[in-house]
Amino acid sequence: MSYKILAINPGSTSTKIAVYEDEQEVWSRSISHSTEELLNYPTLFDQLMMRYEKIIDTITYHDIPLTDLSAVVGRGGMLPPVQAGTYLVNKAMLEQLEFDPVGEHASNLGAPLAYRVAEQLSIPAYIYDPVTVDEMIDITRVTGWKIISRFGKCHNLNMRAAALRYARENGLDYNDQNLIISHLGGGITSSLHSKGRIIDMISDDEGAFAPERAGLLPGQQLVAVCAKCGKSYEELSRMLRRTGGMLDHLGTTDLREVEKRIAGGDEHAELIYEAMALNVAKDIARLAAVVSGEVDAIILTGGIAYSKKFTALVTGRVKWIAPVKIFAGENEMESLAHGALRVLTGEEQAHEYAARPVVTACPIEKE
Numbered sequence: 508m509s510y511k512i513l514a515i516n517p518g519s520t521s522t523k524i525a526v527y528e529d530e531q532e533v534w535s536r537s538i539s540h541s542t543e544e545l546l547n548y549p550t551l552f553d554q555l556m557m558r559y560e561k562i563i564d565t566i567t568y569h570d571i572p573l574t575d576l577s578a579v580v581g582r583g584g585m586l587p588p589v590q591a592g593t594y595l596v597n598k599a600m601l602e603q604l605e606f607d608p609v610g611e612h613a614s615n616l617g618a619p620l621a622y623r624v625a626e627q628l629s630i631p632a633y634i635y636d637p638v639t640v641d642e643m644i645d646i647t648r649v650t651g652w653k654i655i656s657r658f659g660k661c662h663n664l665n666m667r668a669a670a671l672r673y674a675r676e677n678g679l680d681y682n683d684q685n686l687i688i689s690h691l692g693g694g695i696t697s698s699l700h701s702k703g704r705i706i707d708m709i710s711d712d713e714g715a716f717a718p719e720r721a722g723l724l725p726g727q728q729l730v731a732v733c734a735k736c737g738k739s740y741e742e743l744s745r746m747l748r749r750t751g752g753m754l755d756h757l758g759t760t761d762l763r764e765v766e767k768r769i770a771g772g773d774e775h776a777e778l779i780y781e782a783m784a785l786n787v788a789k790d791i792a793r794l795a796a797v798v799s800g801e802v803d804a805i806i807l808t809g810g811i812a813y814s815k816k817f818t819a820l821v822t823g824r825v826k827w828i829a830p831v832k833i834f835a836g837e838n839e840m841e842s843l844a845h846g847a848l849r850v851l852t853g854e855e856q857a858h859e860y861a862a863r864p865v866v867t868a869c870p871i872e873k874e
């Protein structure tokens with residue numbers, strides 16, 4: 508028996524869709540959403556129907572039959588910390604993502620989009636390895652402020668796919684390895700997979716700055732800016748997450764553009780570029796300390812990993828820790844589809860999501 512699965516991955520500027528027949532992709536499209544178009548929607552959830560209709564229009568236009576689908580799987584969003592693996596989309600999850608997510612992120616639309624399509628076909632909707640998978644060990648959660656605990660928030664989908672690929676290609680058991688994976692995209696995060704569990708990670712606001720993200724900022728200066736600049740929480744969040752990092756320094760999120768400027772002799776561009784690579788290397792070294800340096804491999808993945816220049820800079824600084832592997836690009840659609848397939852074949856059990864209050868976002872903000 509074979510299974511057909513529709514995977515849906517909403518990103519900040521696109522919605523990617525793909526149909527898989529068992530492990531093989533048989534069709535895929537990326538639907539772009541321009542900045543002007545998205546400006547018509549005051550909140551993320553206001554985009555839901557627009558994205559849904561575009562998915563259906565694209566599928567209909569390309570004559571892709573839906574009636575033989577076995578399941579729909581969406582990218583999991585910012586739920587309160589969850590276990591790794593597959594979750595059945597239920598009402599509690601949909602309400603949490605719409606009304607009480609840990610943060611605003613396009614992936615919060617993955618579950619409701621999958622659910623809308625699946626509901627009409629009377630098939631299950633799933634999410635897989637959401638952004639907030641949290642398997643951290645207690646010691647890595649503690650900060651110097653008792654009202655703030657660290658929690659998982661990473662590019663888990665692509666990171667676990669890269670870790671599993673590394674294990675598969677090298678004939679190793681993922682559950683025996685200590686691997687550090689850095690996802691180098693518009694946002695940068697790194698995580699430590701120890702014996703099959705993500706025991707620590709460095710999120711996009713805790714470490715390296717990235718093409719569009721500010722990364723870790725000195726706390727005292729940050730609170731001074733927040734207290735004195737008169738901007739709202741949403742405006743400040745946007746400055747950290749969407750218009751920080753390389754964009755703030757150099758006016759672009761495109762690493763290739765920065766490399767062209769460097770080749771043309773732009774020393775300021777070179778400083779920022781090299782600082783970003785150094786920041787990634789420092790994150791990797793921080794994670795290595797958690798397992799006392801016993802790291803089997805370091806994996807660099809995401810769009811920036813296509814850059815030989817950038818990965819060489821990071822590799823040069825971390826190869827003393829462990830061998831570095833480059834898996835450029837991301838594998839999110841395949842990871843989603845394969846996750847759902849494992850549930851359909853009975854290899855894995857889908858978790859049931861139960862609503863929980865958000866306790867990990869800044870408690871002051873929630874008061």
Ligand SMILES: Nc1ncnc2c1ncn2[C@@H]1O[C@H](COP(=O)(O)OP(=O)(O)O)[C@@H](O)[C@H]1O
Pocket residue numbers: 691692693694718760761762763764809810811812813814836837
């Ligand atoms: N071939 C390449 N060489 C260098 N940088 C690249 C290449 N392809 C993509 N990038 C850079 O990767 C970043 C986007 O990574 P990606 O993983 O696609 O991001 P997102 O997080 O938006 O999915 C951008 O800075 C882009 O310029």
Ligand SMILES: CCCC(=O)OP(=O)(O)O
Pocket residue numbers: 518519612638660661662692693694695696710711
């Ligand atoms: C850090 C959580 C995941 C995330 O921010 O994803 P994008 O970089 O794709 O926005």
